Amino acid sequence: MKNCLEEMRKERGLNQEELAGILGVSRQTIISLEKGRYNPSIVLAFKLANYFGKNIEDIFIYEEDE
Template sequence: MKNRLEEIRNEKGINQEDLAKALSVSRQTISSLENGRYNPSILLAFKIAKYFSMAIEDIFIFEEDYNE
């Protein structure tokens, strides 16, 4: 799954540490999300979307792999 988290966070002028605190996660979690090394739980995805007042689909891009 791809995401636009870093792009959106930068547009809003929010650093990783402040976003992490607002979401009650570590800064490393935010970094891992942005680098595509970690997919969020549905709860975390909802929290992120709510924080930015956006739809989940506007932040996280689901790409189906038809080979599986």
């Protein structure tokens, strides 16, 4: 699954540690999400969407052939 989390985080002027603190997760979680190595729980996906004022589908792009 692809995502645009890194771009959105940078647009807000946040580093990975700051975003992790806001969401209550580790910096490693943010790194893994941005690199596409980790798919978030539904709760974390909703937290991200709420924080950025987006729909989950605006952040995470599911590709059928994965």
